[in-house]
Amino acid sequence: MDYSNIFAISAGGMTLERTRVEVAALNLANANTVAAPGTTPYRSLRVLAQATFGDAVSQGLAAATVQVEPTQQEPRMVYEPAHPMANPQGFVTYAGVDTVTEMVTLMSATRSYEANVAAMNSTRNLALKALDIGGNS
Helix, strand or coil, X not given: CXXXXXXXXXXXXXXXXXXXXXXXXXXXXXCCCEECCCCCCCCCEEEEEEXXXXXHHHHCHHHCEEEEEEXXXXXXXXXXXXXXXXXXXXXXXXXXXXXXXXXXXXXXXXXXXXXXXXXXXXXXXXXXXHHHHHHHC
């Protein structure tokens, strides 16, 4: 049996989940960034992955196209007239990042990464056991 496809699927899944964690961490790091009046504030990002079933089976998730795109979430406007970055109306523009959503994304991606590691370890153990059984006969 060829285990390389199984390892490729798990490795592709781990790569995708690592990207999700990195993007969520970037969003959380910029959650409280302020935009100067007249400039574009930080836009939160999302990871989009797309693969056909045939490609995923034959080549693993490494065949998936992974894109990081900005979301359409509006920036937060907070009334802080004493803030140095406040606009003439007294509002400060913060990045439109939902910290709860980002934390859920972090937890979900971490659990998915762990599941891919467990699948890869199980496959490795099965392959080693098959070699051990085949070697003793």
